[in-house]
Amino acid sequence: MAAILSGRRMRRNRRTDWSRRMVRETRLGIDDLIWPLFVVDGEKLAQPVASMPGVERLSVDLAVRAAERAATLGIPALALFPYTDPDLRDEGATEALNPDNLICRAVRAIKAEVPEIGLITDVALDPYTSHGHDGLMNGDEIVNDATVAYLVAQALIHAEAGADVIAPSDMMDGRIGAIRRGLDGAGFHAVQIMAYSAKYASAFYGPFRDAVGTNKTLRGDKRTYQMDPANSEEAIREAALDLDEGADMIMVKPGMPYLDILQRLKSTFGVPTFAYQVSGEYAMIRAAALNGWIDGERAMIESLVAFKRAGADGVLTYFAPLVAERLKAEG
């Protein structure tokens, strides 16, 4: 018995720190981090988001400082999301096509001062519509094709402002192909597309909707365009279509409850695959830590390592600057 067990002692490799490091299968690095930032009109403004302790909406001048901090830490890219002035929101999302809107001004300002960081912009209409939906409405319907044409125009003003990566989060059918053709037609061959391919109709977006002001505006829910949390095969079809239409990278969202989807997409397609650790996931970890119920630092790192283990090439996470600081300090 002892002889049999001696060859099967799994704990041997775990005894010491150097050995654990030596047999570790995945590693979390600063290059894995994408930092989502909320921007707001004004100057020297940092507005705390109540449901996301530690996260603030920043005016463009402070977003530039945040971008500098991110670049210094070595974070590869930022994902920008606007809090649009409620007075500028309307049925037709007019402000989304204003080439001088908040997001375009933020892109231009960051590009001018911190050109080395990648800028990812969100293509969807929800921060601009009075009804809070990602698409245009006709009665109760979120109309697909008219929305897609609109999203192409939105992607173009982002590219003109200097966005490096267009990230459509709207889940309309056919938008990746249409945006790719639109970008190419305007000479933006180098602008990348990160497709929110498997985006689920999730309760975990609540705090984000506080941050961009859509909890107040959203009429109904998004189940006619975002995916049913019960589905997995459908995620494969969504990703296959997006890749066929020209996506350079795909994404799964939310993150932690959908690691199975992440792993399936990565192993099926083998393309750059990202996960979005969304606002509700961040809020849960933060809130529990603030209550002293979990070790927030360890939970943060463990959650991100789990994405890597599941196959993610990177993670959009509100923890990005904190993690990067920690990883940098560790060398």
Ligand SMILES: NCc1[nH]cc(CCC(=O)O)c1CC(=O)O
């Ligand atoms: N286009 C909307 C959008 N883009 C990113 C998020 C959520 C991100 C998060 O929760 O952190 C959402 C929310 C939604 O679909 O209502």
Ligand SMILES: [Mg+2]
């Ligand atoms: Mg799709």
